[in-house]
Amino acid sequence: MVTVSKQFGITGPVPFIDVEVAADNRLYLDPRAVRLIKSPQPFADEAVRCADTFLSTVTACIFDGSPGALRRGEALLQRFIEPWETRLGMSEEGFHGHGGASVVGTWIWETLTGRVEPLVRIGILHQLEDLPLFVDGVDKDITSDVTTRIMFGPLARFTEQMVATYPEFTSNGHKVRKVRKQVWNPETCEWNEAEFTLPVVDGKVLVLVPTGWARPTLLMSATRFYDTTVLDFAQMQQAVLSSAGRLIKTRKLDLRKQQGLEPGRDTILTVMLRAIQNNEDLLALFKAFVDERFESDSTEDAAAA
Incomplete structure (x- = not known):
């Protein structure tokens, strides 16, 4: 198994996930983890801002409701490209494994404008990590792919910083390449293109992911939400x-x-709407539970180290 550090001859601990460079790694970029870890800076804050402005722009199109706004909202969700640069996830589970990014974008759009629109309109569903709780077919693989595309700018800039920090990326025959890539612009709330200088492995550019941003499972999955808070x-x-x-x-x-409480996203939505009538926000309760457990686990890991 050739990891990034072995490929480039970097010794000692590194601040990025040391993935295998020639294969998909069964780790998934988790937007909740990025939000909670809050490092490295400024990249974590930039990544969260990208995620938040993207979904708020999409939901604003739903609030607007005009034909033009609705077309724009769906179009924004159909600009995802297979994020192979990070070597995260599994290609057969990602966009290609589900018929392509435009199909996945349509799934998300139809859910946001369909059965979960009440949650959108009252502001409960407003963060990127909320999507896998409600959108059928969207789990850790698709969430990771979508998150990678939206956060690509901060990820690429972090990679450029790593290239500047570790001379091994440009020595002993190793090369970098200038590439133009699609990025989400949180200032204009549009998809743009930007140029980055990235490492190359076997002719393909490599994008590094900060330590802790990717996990084998999502902190906020539909199964975990159902099994706990719901x-x-x-x-x-x-x-x-x-x-x-x-x-x-x-x-x-x-x-x-019990009938009506079977595992699944339909049950999650039904119970959530019932809870809202009782002035209870189950999604907020779940996030508090997830965040507390994450903090506790992080403290234990630090103590063990």
């Missing part, structure tokens, strides 16, 4: 007090078998 709410709705004053809850295993 079923927690269902438990409390069905809970009864015993004669002794003890709260009795239905087991989650039994809830999963």
Whole structure:
């Protein structure tokens, strides 16, 4: 297995994910992780701004509702290109494995303007990491691909900084190449092109990903949301007090078998809308749970190190 550090002869720890350069790596860029890690700077803040302005621009088109705005919203979601430069994910699970980026963009658009539009309009669904909770077919692979394209500018600029930091990228016969790539511009809220100088491996440019930005699973997946926050709410709705004053809850295993509570995104949406009627935002509760667990795990990892 030839990793980036072995390929270029870099010794010691590196601040980027040391992926295998000749194969897909089963790691996925996670927008929630980028938001929580907040480093390295300024790239983390830039990446989060790209993600937030992109989705806010798409949802603004939905709020507008005019034919031109709706066409623009869908078009913005159909500009994703297979993000092979990072070597993350698995190609058969990504855009190509699902019929192409335009198809995936249509899935997302039809969901945002269809069954989850109420969540969009009341401002609950507003972050990129929310999408895999509600869009069928969008899991860690597609989320990673979409996130990579939207955050490509900060990722490429981070890579350029690594090239400047480690002379190994341009020594011993190794070369860099100037390329023009599509990037999301958070200032104009449009897709633009920008030029970057990136390392080359086997004739293909390489984009490095900061440590911690990619994971084997998403922090916010539909399965995790359903198994924790959604079923927690269902438990409390069905809970009864015993004669002794003890709260009795239905087991989650039994809830999963109940009609209307089966695992899936339809159940997630149904329960979420029911919770909203009770003035409860399950998505906010889930994010608080995820963030707290992430902080706890990070603290434990730091202590172990």
